[in-house]
Amino acid sequence: MQTNKPNGCANESRRSFFKKSTAIAALAAMPPLLAKAGENDEKLAEYFEKVPLQLEINGKPYSLTVEPRVTLLDLLREQLGLTGTKKGCDHGQCGCCTVHVDGQRINSCLSLAVMNHGKKVTTIEGIANGDNLHPMQTAFMKHDGFQCGYCTPGQIMSAICCIREGHAGTPEEIREYMSGNICRCGAYPNIIDAITEVKKGGQPL
Amino acid sequence: MINFEYTKASSTKTAIDASLKNNNAKFIAGGTNLVDLMKKGITAPQRLIDITALPLKNINSDAKGITIGALVANSAAAENETVKTKYPLLAMALNAGASAQLRNMATVGGNIMQRTRCSYFYDITMPCNKRNPGTGCGAAEGYNRMHAVFGASDKCIAVHPSDMCVALAALNATVNISSSKGDKKILFTDFHRLPGDTPELDNNLQAGELITAIHIPANNFNKAYYLKIRDRLSYAFALVSVAVALEVKNGIIKDVSLAMGGVAHKPWRLTAVEKFLIGKTASQQVFKDAAAMAMDGATTYEHNTYKIKLGKAAVLEALTKAVV
Known part of the structure; x- marks a missing residue:
């Protein structure tokens, strides 16, 4: 088992195998179709045109080109390999894909990447300070704020903003303002304990 | 999602002009509803006009009332001091809607334009006169637990999903609209439509019209x-x-x-x-x-x-x- 890879991805080989095999299958199927469409319909080619996109992710500037239909979530995961941000429902109902854009929590699955031009994005990969975990990460570990862990990146990103926004005053308020993050394992009581502890700690987030 | 042309408008005028050039164009701001509808294949605009750079993000209040720009985020409107103290009903309704993440993305103008969450509208394998006029209403004889009890027709029994809009209807708000013909105001209660024979039309906004703000007149409600x-x-x-x-x-x-x-x-x-x-x-x-x-x-x-x-x-x- 590979661990502690710089990009935090333990299944690098499996993931890249899938990527390559999908790409080969797509190549085999696409050229005749595309070539014909390109000859016949200039407009179709226009639709596939990628647009330039500059943004900052976890403090690093990126200069990219994307299709307009690519969501911020898919850009992070599929093009940039930042797979810490999870795809749950892909419809803004579960909160797994929560990231910060210009300091505000949003659902990256419902945000077109191209509409984030010039903005600063922070993902779960960007909140630790080197080897020092973010206080919210430490608190989630201490309080067992998860079981399977799939919703955890979204929970943590959302929890940081819940405190920043001033909505972590009581357990009831935390429940209300964290309701956009679903945990099907049901770790809610421990998540609330983790957030409450970080809130009481008073560290700048 | 079917791909589309993307343009970013730099002014209200260019946004409106761009929408008139393509009758299958849509404005996009928060995108929380539109992107979802596009993923589901319910709508497939040929062109999206990004209006987020337009100067419609201010909240202004005076003795006559409060004007909230169409691009103000739902969360920003809910946290605004004047809204909280003078129009608390609006703040309560905004906070009752969606989640904190969605309220950060969703705009006031977009909230007004959101479409029904009727499960038959959302399932493209089902009949739905709103999504596909003439196919029938799946909900009328189907699982209609969430559906309308007032003002429905045999064509459509869907409900409007917004919380914010319920408060705006109660607060006698108006919708400010710009188009190539100039500016106009529609009383909030006249903005949305009943389904009648044309459930595909949610509201009375015409092609080339853009919501620029909502206005709530000052009131004596305590x-x-x-x-x-x-x-x-x-x-x-x-x-x-x-x-x-x-x-x-x-x-x-x-x-x-x-x-x-x-x-x-x-x-x-x-x-x-x-x-x-x-x-x-x-x-x-x-x-x-x-x-x-x-x-x-x-x-x-x-x-x-x-x-x-x-x-x-x-x-x-x-x-x-x-x-x-």
Whole structure:
């Protein structure tokens, strides 16, 4: 088992195998179709045109080109390999894909990447300070704020903003303002304990 | 998602001009509803016009009322001090909608334009006159637990999903609109449509028209409450909701506005109940009598008969909580 890879991805080989095999299958199927469409319909080619996109992710500037239909979530995961941000429902109902854009929590699955031009994005990969975990990460570990862990990146990103926004005053308020993050394992009581502890700690987030 | 052309408008005029050049173009701001609809294949615009750079992000208030720019985020509107202190009904309704993440993305203008969450509208394998006119209404004979009890037609029994809009209907808001012909205002209660024979039309906004702001006139309401009843405590659409604003002086109801959500194709004002309440004492007995008549004229379907009892109880509770 590979661990502690710089990009935090333990299944690098499996993931890249899938990527390559999908790409080969797509190549085999696409050229005749595309070539014909390109000859016949200039407009179709226009639709596939990628647009330039500059943004900052976890403090690093990126200069990219994307299709307009690519969501911020898919850009992070599929093009940039930042797979810490999870795809749950892909419809803004579960909160797994929560990231910060210009300091505000949003659902990256419902945000077109191209509409984030010039903005600063922070993902779960960007909140630790080197080897020092973010206080919210430490608190989630201490309080067992998860079981399977799939919703955890979204929970943590959302929890940081819940405190920043001033909505972590009581357990009831935390429940209300964290309701956009679903945990099907049901770790809610421990998540609330983790957030409450970080809130009481008073560290700048 | 089917790909599309993307353009970013630099001014209201260029946005409107761009929309007139392509009759399958849509404006996009928060995108929380539109991107979802595009992923599901319910809508497939050929061009998206990004309006997020337009100067429509201000909240201005004076003695006449408050004007909230179309691009103000739902969360920003809900946290605005003037909204919280002078128009608390709007803040309560905004906070009852969606989740913190979605409220950060969703704009006030987009909230008004959001489409129904009817499960038959959302399932492209099902008949739906709103999505695909002439195919029939799946909900009328189907699982219609979430559906309308007021103002529906045999073509469509969907409900409007917004909480914010219920408060705006109660607060006598207007929608400010720009087009190539100039600016105009539509009374909020005239903005959304009943389904009738054209359920594909949610509202009266015409091609090439862009919502620039909402305006709420100043009022003398000193009591307000937004009650939302849903299947879970947070982050779910309303089964029934009630927005109430009252002006109570020396125990007498001088003025009242009452609107319901989750019961019709548009926010539903209870004008007969309002008339009944004005001039009466703000007492439990009066509120009970008002609640008893709240659902008069309702038509139910197989799975939503519960909305009659729930609607009356919700009106009573909202009035009671407003005056506490």
